[in-house]
Amino acid sequence: MSTVGNSTNIFWHECPVGKVDRQKLLNQQGCIVWITGLSGSGKSTLACSLGRTLHSRGKLSYVLDGDNLRHGLNKNLGFSPEDRTENIRRVGEVAKLFADAGLICIASLISPYRKDRDACRALLPENFIEVFLNMPLELCEGRDPKGLYKLARAGKIKGFTGIDDPYEAPSKCEIEISQKDGICPTPGEMAGQVVSYLEDKGYLEAQ
Ligand SMILES: Nc1ncnc2c1ncn2[C@@H]1O[C@H](COP(=O)(O)OS(=O)(=O)O)[C@@H](OP(=O)(O)O)[C@H]1O
Numbered sequence: 001m002s003t004v005g006n007s008t009n010i011f012w013h014e015c016p017v018g019k020v021d022r023q024k025l026l027n028q029q030g031c032i033v034w035i036t037g038l039s040g041s042g043k044s045t046l047a048c049s050l051g052r053t054l055h056s057r058g059k060l061s062y063v064l065d066g067d068n069l070r071h072g073l074n075k076n077l078g079f080s081p082e083d084r085t086e087n088i089r090r091v092g093e094v095a096k097l098f099a100d101a102g103l104i105c106i107a108s109l110i111s112p113y114r115k116d117r118d119a120c121r122a123l124l125p126e127n128f129i130e131v132f133l134n135m136p137l138e139l140c141e142g143r144d145p146k147g148l149y150k151l152a153r154a155g156k157i158k159g160f161t162g163i164d165d166p167y168e169a170p171s172k173c174e175i176e177i178s179q180k181d182g183i184c185p186t187p188g189e190m191a192g193q194v195v196s197y198l199e200d201k202g203y204l205e206a207q
């Protein structure tokens with residue numbers, strides 16, 4: 001019996017089928033691929049491309065996309081620093097559950113604050129793969145597929161990441177994706193970089 005957060009008198013129940021059993025069934029290892037970067041850097045594009053590549057190889061993954069989750073699980077949250085922190089905390093916990101289910105969980109959120117990403121890493125330190133989409137602000141702003149940068153520059157959105165709210169780049173991450181000679185890798189190339197890492201580390205086969 002223990003107290004966790006605001007919950008008192010709670011108990012942990014073990015089930016007979018565990019993570020290792022599920023991983024054997026799926027012939028893969030559960031993990032969190034955490035994609036961070038500015039709005040417009042290509043997080044959703046990479047997440048979808050990676051999910052498609054893994055699917056075609058018979059590997060089970062699931063995408064937790066920040067924008068999408070704000071339509072449901074996180075619809076009571078805005079973009080204040082406190083709300084972003086709670087947003088990332090919740091998604092980190094959900095991602096941990098998916099990884100425990102044996103899936104390759106792909107989380108794609110701006111996740112601008114280093115301390116919040118590090119807190120998610122601490123939930124599953126051995127199997128947390130941080131992918132930094134290191135694209136310059138000018139590129140992201142030039143893409144502006146939803147017109148949000150334009151609104152932010154006009155002062156119609158306050159606290160927009162990269163404009164008047166900070167983005168703290170990772171100081172250590174497993175994978176960094178950036179432009180080479182001013183050219184952005186294609187979605188397939190970005191996914192390929194992550195798949196190669198997963199393959200090298202043995203995530204695409206059972207333990
Ligand atoms: N103020 C502000 N700052 C940044 N982004 C904003 C903001 N307001 C709305 N949006 C839209 O919300 C999407 C980001 O949601 P996230 O949950 O990934 O953000 S965060 O991780 O909590 O910072 C983001 O989607 P992406 O462009 O896919 O990153 C935007 O469409």
Ligand SMILES: Nc1ncnc2c1ncn2[C@@H]1O[C@H](COP(=O)(O)OP(=O)(O)O)[C@@H](O)[C@H]1O
Pocket residue numbers: 037038039040041042043044045046143145184185186187190
């Ligand atoms: N590697 C890429 N090469 C060219 N265009 C890209 C690439 N990645 C993303 N894009 C385009 O940039 C825009 C923003 O991508 P998106 O995945 O929505 O970014 P984010 O989820 O980080 O906001 C979209 O129009 C998308 O088609």
